Each structure stands twice: as C-alpha cells, then as structure tokens.
Amino acid sequence: KAGVTQTPRYLIKTRGQQVTLSCSPISGHRSVSWYQQTPGQGLQFLFEYFSETQRNKGNFPGRFSGRQFSNSRSEMNVSTLELGDSALYLCASSLVGGRSYNEQFFGPGTRLTVL
Amino acid sequence: SQQGEEDPQALSIQEGENATMNCSYKTSINNLQWYRQNSGRGLVHLILIRSNEREKHSGRLRVTLDTSKKSSSLLITASRAADTASYFCATDEAGTGNQFYFGTGTSLTVIP
Numbered sequence: 001k002a003g004v005t006q007t008p009r010y011l012i013k014t015r016g017q018q019v020t021l022s023c024s025p026i027s028g029h030r031s032v033s034w035y036q037q038t039p040g041q042g043l044q045f046l047f048e049y050f051s052e053t054q055r056n057k058g059n060f061p062g063r064f065s066g067r068q069f070s071n072s073r074s075e076m077n078v079s080t081l082e083l084g085d086s087a088l089y090l091c092a093s094s095l096v097g098g099r100s101y102n103e104q105f106f107g108p109g110t111r112l113t114v115l
Numbered sequence: 116s117q118q119g120e121e122d123p124q125a126l127s128i129q130e131g132e133n134a135t136m137n138c139s140y141k142t143s144i145n146n147l148q149w150y151r152q153n154s155g156r157g158l159v160h161l162i163l164i165r166s167n168e169r170e171k172h173s174g175r176l177r178v179t180l181d182t183s184k185k186s187s188s189l190l191i192t193a194s195r196a197a198d199t200a201s202y203f204c205a206t207d208e209a210g211t212g213n214q215f216y217f218g219t220g221t222s223l224t225v226i227p
C-alpha cells in the first residue's frame with residue numbers, strides 16, 4: 001500500500017498570502033489529522049477530519065481551516081499568512097479515528113516558509 | 116493543554132550503548148505512543164502502550180508506563196548509528212478520541 005502523501009513538499013509564500021496544502025491518506029483510511037511542527041512550539045494538533053466532518057480541533061486561529069473530500073483526501077488552508085506560520089505541516093491518517101484507537105501513519109510533511 | 120515533556124532534551128551515546136528517554140504528561144490518558152522522526156521528515160510510529168499496560172517490548176525497544184506518576188520511558192538497547200533521530204511521546208487525553216498531544220522530543224545522537 002502506498003503511504004500518506006503530501007503535496008507540495010516545499011512552499012515559499014509571503015505575508016498576507018494564503019496557502020492550500022494537500023494530503024492523501026493511505027487507501028481505506030478515513031481519518032486525517034493535521035499537525036504543525038515548529039522548533040519553538042513542537043508538534044501541535046490542528047484538526048482531525050473523519051468522513052468529511054471535522055471531529056476534533058486544536059487551539060489555532062480561524063485562519064487555519066481544512067476540509068475532507070469523499071475519497072478521504074484532505075486539504076488545509078491558511079489565510080493571511082504570518083511569519084510565525086512558517087513550519088513543517090504534517091498530515092496523519094488512520095483507519096477509523098474518533099474514540100477507537102488506531103495507529104496514525106504520518107506523511108513526509110510540507111515545509112512552509114513565509115517571507 | 117496535555118502536551119508532554121521528554122527528558123532529556125538531547126542525548127549523545129556511543130554505538131552499542133543503551134539509550135533511555137522519559138516522557139511526562141499531565142492528565143489521564145487512553146494510550147501513549149512513541150514516535151521517531153529523522154531530521155525534518157515525517158514521524159514513524161514505534162510502539163503503543165495502553166493505559167492498563169505497564170511494559171511493552173518491540174525488538175530493541177522497551178517501553179514502560181507508570182500512570183500513577185504520569186510518566187513513560189523508552190529504552191533502546193544496543194543502539195546503532197541509524198537510531199540517530201528525535202523521539203517523541205504522544206498521548207491521547209481520555210475522552211478526546213483521536214486528538215494526540217506530542218511531547219517536546221528527545222534528540223538522540225548515536226556516535227559510530
């Protein structure tokens with residue numbers, strides 16, 4: 001089975017712009033979670049989608065949003081980019097999600113740089 | 116928030132030695148997992164231990180969990196240069212489902 005894929009792998013944007021990142025989960029996985037990783041804050045949970053619905057949300061401003069399509073692929077969008085949004089954005093998929101534990105499989109990440 | 120903390124932040128050992136890293140967390144959990152991350156890449160799942168388990172083994176990895184102290188340890192035996200990476204613990208707070216909280220990580224360097 002192919003692993004979790006994320007596109008693009010690298011992205012450079014300027015302040016004020018908006019960006020969309022994409023994540024394709026492992027075939028059959030219905031839960032997709034997004035994380036932001038920065039040197040200062042570490043890995044922080046953004047949100048989780050399951051069956052096209054946002055199930056869990058971390059403590060991020062409304063500039064960060066996401067969605068999930070019927071094929072379980074997910075996108076996250078960041079509007080009005082700030083310098084502090086520079087980070088590695090990681091996507092993880094799992095079989096079910098929700099209250100049942102399932103191992104999360106991570107993608108390689110998208111490195112976003114905001115200038 | 117539930118974010119855990121790993122200790123030490125950085126660890127440097129010789130190949131063949133054992134490496135021990137610790138994780139502390141704040142609230143009741145369902146599970147605790149350990150992940151490895153090679154420089155700037157995605158995370159690789161190493162091992163999961165449930166809240167009702169005390170010890171688990173997987174190859175050269177040994178994980179312990181003490182829920183009374185809200186802490187876990189990861190032991191890597193007979194370390195190899197390829198074990199050089201950052202190691203994170205992740206917990207899912209009881210009742211929050213699939214929302215995971217990651218610790219700050221331990222950077223392990225294994226010197227050949």
